[in-house]
Amino acid sequence: MNVLRAIYNFIFELGDTALLFLKALYWSFRPPYRWRELFKQMEKFGVSSVSVVFITSLFTGMVLALETYTGLKKFNAESVIGSIVAVSMFRELGPVLTALVVTGRAGSAMAAELGTMRVTEQIDAMYTMAVDPIHYLVVPRLITGVTMLPVLTVISDLLGVIGGYFVSIVLLKINSHTYIRQMLNHTDLHDLYSGLVKAAVFGLLISLICCYKGLSTKGGAEGVGRSTTQAVVISSVVVLVADYFLTAFMF
Amino acid sequence: MVEETVIQVINLYKSFGKQQVLKGVSFSVKKGELFYIIGKSGEGKSVLLKHIVGLITPDKGKVLIEGMDIHQATGVDALKLRRKIGMVFQYGALFDSMTVYENIAFPLREHFSLSEKEIAEIVKEKLALVELEGIERKMPSELSGGMRKRVALARALALNPGILLYDEPTTGLDPLLTEEIDNLIKDTRDKTGVTSVVVSHDIWSVIKFADRVAYLANGRIEFIGTPEEMLETDNQMLKRFICARLEDKLMTSLFNACRSRGSCTS
Ligand SMILES: Nc1ncnc2c1ncn2[C@@H]1O[C@H](COP(=O)(O)OP(=O)(O)O)[C@@H](O)[C@H]1O
Numbered sequence: 001m002n003v004l005r006a007i008y009n010f011i012f013e014l015g016d017t018a019l020l021f022l023k024a025l026y027w028s029f030r031p032p033y034r035w036r037e038l039f040k041q042m043e044k045f046g047v048s049s050v051s052v053v054f055i056t057s058l059f060t061g062m063v064l065a066l067e068t069y070t071g072l073k074k075f076n077a078e079s080v081i082g083s084i085v086a087v088s089m090f091r092e093l094g095p096v097l098t099a100l101v102v103t104g105r106a107g108s109a110m111a112a113e114l115g116t117m118r119v120t121e122q123i124d125a126m127y128t129m130a131v132d133p134i135h136y137l138v139v140p141r142l143i144t145g146v147t148m149l150p151v152l153t154v155i156s157d158l159l160g161v162i163g164g165y166f167v168s169i170v171l172l173k174i175n176s177h178t179y180i181r182q183m184l185n186h187t188d189l190h191d192l193y194s195g196l197v198k199a200a201v202f203g204l205l206i207s208l209i210c211c212y213k214g215l216s217t218k219g220g221a222e223g224v225g226r227s228t229t230q231a232v233v234i235s236s237v238v239v240l241v242a243d244y245f246l247t248a249f250m251f
Numbered sequence: 252m253v254e255e256t257v258i259q260v261i262n263l264y265k266s267f268g269k270q271q272v273l274k275g276v277s278f279s280v281k282k283g284e285l286f287y288i289i290g291k292s293g294e295g296k297s298v299l300l301k302h303i304v305g306l307i308t309p310d311k312g313k314v315l316i317e318g319m320d321i322h323q324a325t326g327v328d329a330l331k332l333r334r335k336i337g338m339v340f341q342y343g344a345l346f347d348s349m350t351v352y353e354n355i356a357f358p359l360r361e362h363f364s365l366s367e368k369e370i371a372e373i374v375k376e377k378l379a380l381v382e383l384e385g386i387e388r389k390m391p392s393e394l395s396g397g398m399r400k401r402v403a404l405a406r407a408l409a410l411n412p413g414i415l416l417y418d419e420p421t422t423g424l425d426p427l428l429t430e431e432i433d434n435l436i437k438d439t440r441d442k443t444g445v446t447s448v449v450v451s452h453d454i455w456s457v458i459k460f461a462d463r464v465a466y467l468a469n470g471r472i473e474f475i476g477t478p479e480e481m482l483e484t485d486n487q488m489l490k491r492f493i494c495a496r497l498e499d500k501l502m503t504s505l506f507n508a509c510r511s512r513g514s515c516t517s
Pocket residue numbers: 267272290291292293294295296297298299
């Protein structure tokens with residue numbers, strides 16, 4: 001009985017989320033275009049996450065170099081560390097790490113903000129002033145997700161590579177020249193692009209899920225806490241699942 | 252003057268899951284009327300108001316605003332119709348990320364292309380209407396409960412709606428503040444001629460100011476009429492609602508005193 005109920009709820013929420021996406025898509029192309037609101041969201045999204053992306057990516061690049069070094073040393077192939085770090089960052093770790101960090105920072109903030117607006121009737125108030133809440137609130141947040149996550153991913157890629165370089169050259173004493181040459185030889189723009197496409201999809205999914213959870217909040221302050229937690233958990237899981245399918249289809 | 256009907260609620264039904272909240276609610280409100288809706292907590296008063304603005308869609312029945320069905324309207328018609336109705340929410344529902352000024356400017360910016368100077372003028376005018384001045388730069392969190400309700404009213408007035416709905420404007424306020432807000436509701440109606448529908452628990456507000464009052468119970472309108480008629484009612488539930496804390500006779504004499512003086516205090 002409970003299982004059926006859970007399945008029913010899952011399908012219901014999936015449909016509702018898809019509907020929210022379609023409505024947002026419809027409103028995206030309709031004036032007025034609220035640039036001010038969009039830039040405000042982008043700034044909040046980027047600023048809240050950039051420092052965490054900075055640190056996590058730097059250390060991920062560093063640990064990648066360290067781990068691969070122990071493995072590759074046996075085959076005297078240390079010089080390919082650079083390309084391994086770069087390719088893993090560009091294709092996989094950059095977008096996924098950034099998406100998870102953003103879910104925890106910007107995504108949870110989004111769900112909590114919209115959830116609070118819902119339970120304090122601010123969203124109803126907006127509607128009665130003849131302003132469509134999806135147009136005003138959801139559209140800028142979706143556009144922010146789609147555009148800002150790739151931007152943050154580029155920063156993450158860059159820092160991962162810098163972290164890997166630092167560990168390899170300074171700590172592991174690998175020749176800088178060969179390191180860089182190897183890295184450039186084995187990495188191409190396709191690696192970067194595919195990662196950025198992933199990031200854009202993740203950004204859309206995170207914003208959509210967090211907006212949906214925020215807007216469908218019920219039951220006061222407690223409800224806001226609940227939907228924020230759910231938004232973060234669901235977004236994280238969806239990012240990892242989507243990552244698998246995107247990888248399977250793109251390569 | 253011809254008495255024109257602006258709001259018509261026709262046989263409204265609404266359930267949430269198994270819980271039937273509205274079971275055939277019908278009434279109409281005339282232009283410029285100060286109309287009160289009373290009833291116990293949880294009877295569906297807020298749900299009823301939300302049907303009138305179109306926030307909730309009924310299972311059955313309809314709401315006509317100046318003859319137009321608010322739940323059938325789409326696109327531009329729907330927006331136009333919604334702009335005719337302002338709503339003051341129970342806790343104000345001010346945007347807490349915006350200043351008082353930005354809150355009141357919000358509907359203006361969304362619907363008209365006005366210069367900043369024009370907007371500032373309208374904001375000032377609306378704030379004067381609710382007897383608040385010089386608080387434009389404050390955030391909603393810095394305001395007291397009563398002030399927040401006033402700002403909410405100012406914001407609802409920004410688009411010059413023909414209809415104003417108030418959801419429990421005085422619940423949770425002290426008696427003096429209640430009196431103040433009640434006066435404000437009446438003054439606003441008198442100054443602007445706006446048709447006003449007020450949900451309230453406060454029987455004194457009703458007795459003092461209502462043109463007509465409707466009693467919502469068991470998902471229906473069990474009584475509708477003037478305050479005088481309400482005091483003469485045979486409906487036992489309503490009688491208890493009115494006199495919950497007073498003797499019958501005392502109630503009537505107090506009522507007469509109030510009505511003739513226009514205030515209990517003066
Ligand atoms: N969106 C909703 N979903 C489910 N139940 C609701 C919803 N809104 C109101 N209700 C229920 O409807 C009943 C009437 O609520 P309400 O109109 O808020 O009462 P009140 O007369 O105190 O304003 C309550 O029992 C409430 O739980």
